[in-house]
Amino acid sequence: MAKPDYEMTWKDLEIGCIVTEPGSASQYKTGDWKSQRPVWDKTRCIKCGICYLFCPEPCIGQDAEGYFENNLFYCKGCGICSKECPTSAIRMIPEES
Amino acid sequence: MSRRVGMEASFAIAEAVKLAEAEVVAAYPITPQTHIVERLSEMVADGEIDAEFICVESEHSAMSACVGSSAVGARTFTATAGQGLELMHEVLFVAASSRLPMVMAVSNRALSGPLNVWGDQSDVMAARDCGWIQYFAENAQESFDLTLCAFKIAEDPQVLFPVMLNIDGFFVSHVVEPLYLLEKEEFEGFLPPYKYPFPLDPRRPVTMGAFSPPVLYTEARKALEVALQGTRETILRVWKEFGDRFGRSYKPIETYRTEDADTILMGIGCYTETASVAVDTMRARGEKVGMVHLRLWRPFPFLEIRAALQGAQKVLVFDRCIILGGPGGPLCSEIKSALYSEEKKPKIFNFIGGLGGRDITPQQFEDMITRGRKILDSKVTVEYETIGVRE
Numbered sequence: 001m002a003k004p005d006y007e008m009t010w011k012d013l014e015i016g017c018i019v020t021e022p023g024s025a026s027q028y029k030t031g032d033w034k035s036q037r038p039v040w041d042k043t044r045c046i047k048c049g050i051c052y053l054f055c056p057e058p059c060i061g062q063d064a065e066g067y068f069e070n071n072l073f074y075c076k077g078c079g080i081c082s083k084e085c086p087t088s089a090i091r092m093i094p095e096e097s
Numbered sequence: 098m099s100r101r102v103g104m105e106a107s108f109a110i111a112e113a114v115k116l117a118e119a120e121v122v123a124a125y126p127i128t129p130q131t132h133i134v135e136r137l138s139e140m141v142a143d144g145e146i147d148a149e150f151i152c153v154e155s156e157h158s159a160m161s162a163c164v165g166s167s168a169v170g171a172r173t174f175t176a177t178a179g180q181g182l183e184l185m186h187e188v189l190f191v192a193a194s195s196r197l198p199m200v201m202a203v204s205n206r207a208l209s210g211p212l213n214v215w216g217d218q219s220d221v222m223a224a225r226d227c228g229w230i231q232y233f234a235e236n237a238q239e240s241f242d243l244t245l246c247a248f249k250i251a252e253d254p255q256v257l258f259p260v261m262l263n264i265d266g267f268f269v270s271h272v273v274e275p276l277y278l279l280e281k282e283e284f285e286g287f288l289p290p291y292k293y294p295f296p297l298d299p300r301r302p303v304t305m306g307a308f309s310p311p312v313l314y315t316e317a318r319k320a321l322e323v324a325l326q327g328t329r330e331t332i333l334r335v336w337k338e339f340g341d342r343f344g345r346s347y348k349p350i351e352t353y354r355t356e357d358a359d360t361i362l363m364g365i366g367c368y369t370e371t372a373s374v375a376v377d378t379m380r381a382r383g384e385k386v387g388m389v390h391l392r393l394w395r396p397f398p399f400l401e402i403r404a405a406l407q408g409a410q411k412v413l414v415f416d417r418c419i420i421l422g423g424p425g426g427p428l429c430s431e432i433k434s435a436l437y438s439e440e441k442k443p444k445i446f447n448f449i450g451g452l453g454g455r456d457i458t459p460q461q462f463e464d465m466i467t468r469g470r471k472i473l474d475s476k477v478t479v480e481y482e483t484i485g486v487r488e
Contacts, residue, residue, distance in 0.1 A: 010316040010323070015257060016196035017317050018295045019304035 030057065034077025036092040042067050044089035051081035051090060099277040099343075106237040106269045107132035109276055110176070110202050110262070113244035115146045116284050119200075120171040123151035123162035128214040129266035130178040130204040137174075156181040160188035163199050167192070167259075168305055170296035172248065173199035178266055179206030182220045186227070192259045193228030194321055195305055198251035198291065199259045200244065201229075204270040205366070207453040215454020216266035217417040218365065221394070222427045224261075228321060230328055231261040231395040235367045237274040240264050242345055245279075245288065249335045252291045256328045263394075265367045267454065279343060287342060326396050349398035351390050352405050354380055358387030360470055361406060361443070362462065364415040365391050365428055368451055372415070375462035386466055391428065402435050409443045413469035415462075416481075417451040425449060425481035444473040450484030457484060 003012060014020055038051075051068050052060045059074035060081060070081070082090040104112070110133050114122070122141070124134040141150040149166075153159045159175050167173045177185060182203055192199065206220055207213040221231065230250060234240040240262070247260040264270055295303045309317050333349070340346025353373050355361055362372055369390035379386045389405050391398070406412050416426020424430045429447035436442040446469045451457045461484055468482070 005310075005312050008313065008316060010319040013313075013316055013320050015294065015324075016194065016305065017307065017309060017313075017320075018195075019307050020295060022302045022304075024304075 029073055031073050031075045034075060035095050036077045036079065037072060037075060037095055038070060038081050038090045039093055040067065040069060041089045044087045046087055048086065050084050050086060054080050054084045056080060099279055101275060101277055103273050103275055104237060105132060105271055105273050106240040106264055108136050109237045109241040110244050111136035111140065112278055113241045114174045115140055116279060116281065117245060117248045117288055118172065119148050119174040121149050121151065121166035121173045122175065123153055123159045124175045125153050125156050125159045125181060127178050127181040129206060129270045130176045132270065133176040133202055156184040157188060160185040160192065164188060164192050164197055167197035167199045168297045170291060170293040172291045176202040178204040179208055179220045182224055183208065186224060189224055189227035189229060191306065196257040197259060198257055200247040200251055200262065202244065202262045204266040205263050206266040213453040216268055217452045219418045221263050222418040225395065228325060229259045229261045229395060231263065232393045233263045233366050235370055236269060238276040240269065241276055242339060243347065246335050246339050249288050250332055253331045256331050258325060258328055268367050329396050332393065347392060349393035350401045350405055351392065353388040355387030355389060355405060357385055358409055359385045360411045360466060361409040362388045362413050362415060362466055363432060368457055371457060371459055372462040374459040379463060379466065397431060399435050402432065403439060406436065406443055407441055411470055411473045412443045412445045413466060414445060414447050416447060416449045419449055446472050446477065447481035448484050449481050455485060461485060
């Protein structure tokens with residue numbers, strides 16, 4: 001996108017709102033309206049990757065040590081990772097705190 | 098040169114689609130549109146036209162297929178009527194907002210219920226806000242000419258909108274009339290090849306129909322509205338170019354004996370041709386009446402309407418549709434809206450009739466004018482009156 005969407009005027013839009021730049025959806029911040037976010041407890045994590053597989057966004061990746069972490073730019077706070085984690089290593093905490 | 102033939106308007110539209118060399122026709126048969134697509138499927142089967150005829154299972158699928166074929170850059174045509182148009186409803190908006198050129202003929206038909214396959218304008222009026230260019234042809238010749246113009250308008254790089262060509266179901270669609278068909282050689286050069294600026298093509302990927310959050314939707318709708326209003330110039334230019342080349346010109350509205358008229362009757366579609374007989378009869382008696390019929394419905398021709406009606410004292414608007422629970426007929430409602438802010442404006446009254454295929458005779462149009470004048474001379478207490486209804 002040439003400009004951030006909140007700066008675009010009606011004249012800046014492509015005809016029929018066609019998106020001509022492939023992959024531009026990655027610039028869309030889907031994580032700005034979550035009410036809770038996941039927090040990993042590394043002492044419980046067994047690096048099984050269930051959270052990575054189940055994340056519908058998918059915004060969970062691995063750090064250098066192989067532990068899982070998520071990208072809050074995209075995370076919508078759905079809580080599926082926390083629900084599915086077999087060792088209860090992921091806790092959902094309110095977004096305010 | 099032009100061939101003079103006797104032909105139904107439905108077949109004349111099929112001839113125009115053939116002459117325009119449409120590449121995809123996706124349609125579902127429905128009365129009174131059937132003859133258009135029957136003839137086209139024959140033409141495809143007989144190899145008269147090199148097009149793909151997609152037999153779909155519903156009108157929703159027909160319009161969806163048209164969206165797809167227009168998006169890959171194929172010249173696209175469909176036709177429908179009544180319930181079929183309403184089944185397409187949600188996809189009509191997608192075609193327009195995605196700015197996908199295509200041409201659709203609609204044989205105007207009443208809406209259920211009760212179930213009725215005959216003509217009125219309830220179908221198009223229920224779809225008037227879908228963002229298409231919409232206009233009306235009153236006879237077979239206009240149906241042929243305006244279908245050809247529709248492709249040129251829709252595909253113009255300054256336009257890129259779908260165009261809906263409306264004809265009155267049965268009264269136009271099924272009536273055999275004399276008309277001139279253009280030969281391929283003389284039509285050559287009028288309609289340039291269709292080139293969509295962003296066709297779906299794996300070599301140049303684009304996303305069509307993406308969603309738009311609140312931060313962009315208002316801008317998107319404003320852009321769409323400005324673009325649709327902006328098609329006006331091209332529509333006028335194409336109609337003029339058609340007239341210059343082939344001798345038959347079209348305008349957003351037509352006026353008939355309106356100079357010095359104190360009372361003007363207004364309507365849409367072929368019933369206005371019947372009404373012109375009433376105008377002639379009353380003129381012969383020395384009454385100053387005239388008629389305006391509207392051809393271009395979207396974008397609405399505000400300038401022409403204001404200019405044509407400004408001089409009259411009384412305007413009687415004839416609608417073939419009721420806005421249920423609303424102000425009466427859609428045409429009258431919009432005429433009133435177009436004139437409300439004018440300093441000098443006529444008094445307006447609305448008549449509704451010709452619903453579900455009901456005839457309106459010249460005598461009834463005369464009665465309408467006489468009665469309308471009387472109503473407007475006294476205190477108007479109702480929004481409209483219904484012609485010929487048994488009380």
